[in-house]
Amino acid sequence: MDFSAILPAMPGLVDGMLMTLKLLLLGVLGGVSLGTLLALMRLSHNPLLSKLAGLYVNYFRSIPLLLVITWFYFAVPFILRWVTGEDTPVGAFTSCLVAFMMFEAAYFCEIVRAGIQAIPKGQMGAAQALGMSYGQCMRLVILPQAFRKMTPLLLQQSIILFQDTSLVYTVGLMDFLNAARSRGDIIGQPYEFLIFAGLVYFTVSFAAAQLVKLLQKRLAV
Amino acid sequence: MISIQNVNKWYGDFQVLTGCSTEVSKGEVVVVCGPSGSGKSTLIKCVNALEPFQQGDIVVDGTSIAAPQTNLPQLRSRVGMVFQHFELFPHLSITENLTIAQTKVLGRSKDEAIDKGLRLLDRVGLKAHAHKHPGQLSGGQQQRVAIARALAMDPVVMLFDEPTSALDPEMVNEVLDVMVELAQEGMTMMCVTHEMGFARKVADRVIFMDRGQIVEDCAKDAFFGDIHARSERAQQFLAKILQH
Numbered sequence: 001m002d003f004s005a006i007l008p009a010m011p012g013l014v015d016g017m018l019m020t021l022k023l024l025l026l027g028v029l030g031g032v033s034l035g036t037l038l039a040l041m042r043l044s045h046n047p048l049l050s051k052l053a054g055l056y057v058n059y060f061r062s063i064p065l066l067l068v069i070t071w072f073y074f075a076v077p078f079i080l081r082w083v084t085g086e087d088t089p090v091g092a093f094t095s096c097l098v099a100f101m102m103f104e105a106a107y108f109c110e111i112v113r114a115g116i117q118a119i120p121k122g123q124m125g126a127a128q129a130l131g132m133s134y135g136q137c138m139r140l141v142i143l144p145q146a147f148r149k150m151t152p153l154l155l156q157q158s159i160i161l162f163q164d165t166s167l168v169y170t171v172g173l174m175d176f177l178n179a180a181r182s183r184g185d186i187i188g189q190p191y192e193f194l195i196f197a198g199l200v201y202f203t204v205s206f207a208a209a210q211l212v213k214l215l216q217k218r219l220a221v
Numbered sequence: 222m223i224s225i226q227n228v229n230k231w232y233g234d235f236q237v238l239t240g241c242s243t244e245v246s247k248g249e250v251v252v253v254c255g256p257s258g259s260g261k262s263t264l265i266k267c268v269n270a271l272e273p274f275q276q277g278d279i280v281v282d283g284t285s286i287a288a289p290q291t292n293l294p295q296l297r298s299r300v301g302m303v304f305q306h307f308e309l310f311p312h313l314s315i316t317e318n319l320t321i322a323q324t325k326v327l328g329r330s331k332d333e334a335i336d337k338g339l340r341l342l343d344r345v346g347l348k349a350h351a352h353k354h355p356g357q358l359s360g361g362q363q364q365r366v367a368i369a370r371a372l373a374m375d376p377v378v379m380l381f382d383e384p385t386s387a388l389d390p391e392m393v394n395e396v397l398d399v400m401v402e403l404a405q406e407g408m409t410m411m412c413v414t415h416e417m418g419f420a421r422k423v424a425d426r427v428i429f430m431d432r433g434q435i436v437e438d439c440a441k442d443a444f445f446g447d448i449h450a451r452s453e454r455a456q457q458f459l460a461k462i463l464q465h
Contacts, residue, residue: 125271126308130322130374131298140321145312 003192009183016179017200023093023100023165023175028158030101035108040138042113053109060106065099066167072099073171092171104161111153115146152216159208163201176200222247222378222409223268228277230263230433237263238274239433245378245411250404252420252441253413255430256458261413262305264430265380268411269300282377298326301371301379305387307363309355309370315342316351319370327374334373341369345399361392368399379403381412415462421445429455 006013041053060068076095080088119142127137147154166177174182177197184193223245230238237260245251253261266272268279270286270293278287284296309318319338323329329337342348345365347358355363364384371379381400385393397419404410404423414420420427420441427444429437431454437444448456 120306120308122304122306122308123310125266126302126304126310128271128294129269129297129300129302129304130370131294131296131326132322133294136325140325141310145310148312 001192001195002189003196005187005189006192006196009187009193012179012183013176016174016176019093019174019179020162020165020176023097023168024158024162026097027100027104027161027165028154030097031104031108031161032112032154034101034105036112036143038105038109039112039116042109043116057106057109060103065103065164066170068103069096069099069167070170072096072102092168092173096168096171096173100161100165104157107157108154111150111157112146115150115153116142118149119145148219151219152212155208155212155215159205159212162205162208166201222249222282223411224280225264225268226278226280228264228267228274228279230260230267230272230274230276237433238267241277241430241433241435243428243435243438245409247409248407249425250408250410250423251412251426251428252424253411253428253430254415254417254420254458255436259430260433261428261430262382265382265411265413268380269297269302271297271302294326298322298374299377301374301376303364303367303371303379303381303384305383307355307360307367307387309363309367311355313354314351315347315353315355315358315366318355318366319373322370323373338369338373341372342366345369346395359392360388361395364388364392364396365399368396368403372403378409378411381410381414383413383415385414385416417445417462429458431455431458 038053038056041049042057044050044053073092073095076090076098077088080090123141123145124137127141132140165175168175169178169181172178180193180197181190184190187193225241225243228238228241229236241260241264243251253265255261263272267274267286268281270279274287278285280286281296281300284291286293286296309315310321313321316335316338319342320331320334323334323337324331339348339351342351345368347362347365347369350358350362350366355366358366368379368384384400385396388396393416397416400410400412400419401423412419412424424441426439427437427441428435429444429452436452437455444451444455448459451459
């Protein structure tokens, strides 16, 4: 084992980590936004909306993420060509990002839904009684409380996504794991680089999980 | 001010309100009482359309709730409501609780809303707590804030849904004091409550409900004074709650 080649390879690895973090951040933002929308649909009194959202959630939770990533990689350019009528190259990054957002939205939807349902019903009544519209009730009263309650769960799901971003190697995107692996292959030290990558994933995820625990305790008070 | 006209309501097959009709005129204080499950909370929640009903109509200050073109949020903004469990917004400070609907619903400026909110907070004797969060106040204090929050909207009528039922006994009076003061100032009030002392003191009329029906609807003096002229059900109820 010779880990001395890792330091010179650092710039490439940092680039990979930045790609991973970019995917994570945008994926979580998009996933939470879409997930919140889905949750509101699922809780809606409109049977069509709630059925549609339920179908979406159950569908995406029943297929592997890897499949979604490859599927979107091929499907997104195809759909765009069909919509716009011309070739619109989207690239691996965009298609992966769309895949993450849509896949994670199914999981975030269930977290947000549980969060909303955990808020006592009277809060909605009180907000309505003050003359707020449904949108205002949700935006000003229910969702702020719900998000506070579910922050630990959202972060936990984000840690899972942090690890799952590594699946983008299938479509050739240079995330952290892919960067480490290819550097290792080129130099001829694949094991050292993979061990190093594993350590980094472990350190980041473990530290984040500890932070979540700490946060959970503070929010519980 | 409030006209309840033959309201019927069902939960599935179960009828919770049957042919409820009554009027509350401006400045009047009406106490609604009755055993639990008699539909009194449901009825008062129908008055600001928090509970839908299937038949009949309720007209509040000239606006019909059953009419499909009625803007319900706008109607509710003119009807103050106080709940059994206070329902202050726990993620907001007391000041924010008092101002959020003023600014977001009525479109008042922030300064105006804070000014009004703090004046009302002072009125219920809690000015010193403006910066706190609801969780830091006692139940009685929270309920007084809830009353101030409702008053901040300049309501034409106030609805109280068992405002003292969730309170520790020693906190009941501080809330009732605020309500008595409000009644004496001429506020139109409809109160679901078991506080017969409050009813005796300030009510103009008492409504007694049982099994979803309005059984008694009469002047306070008749209700408490001429007890033998009341229905058997009302007599039983009064005998139970006035015993001690």
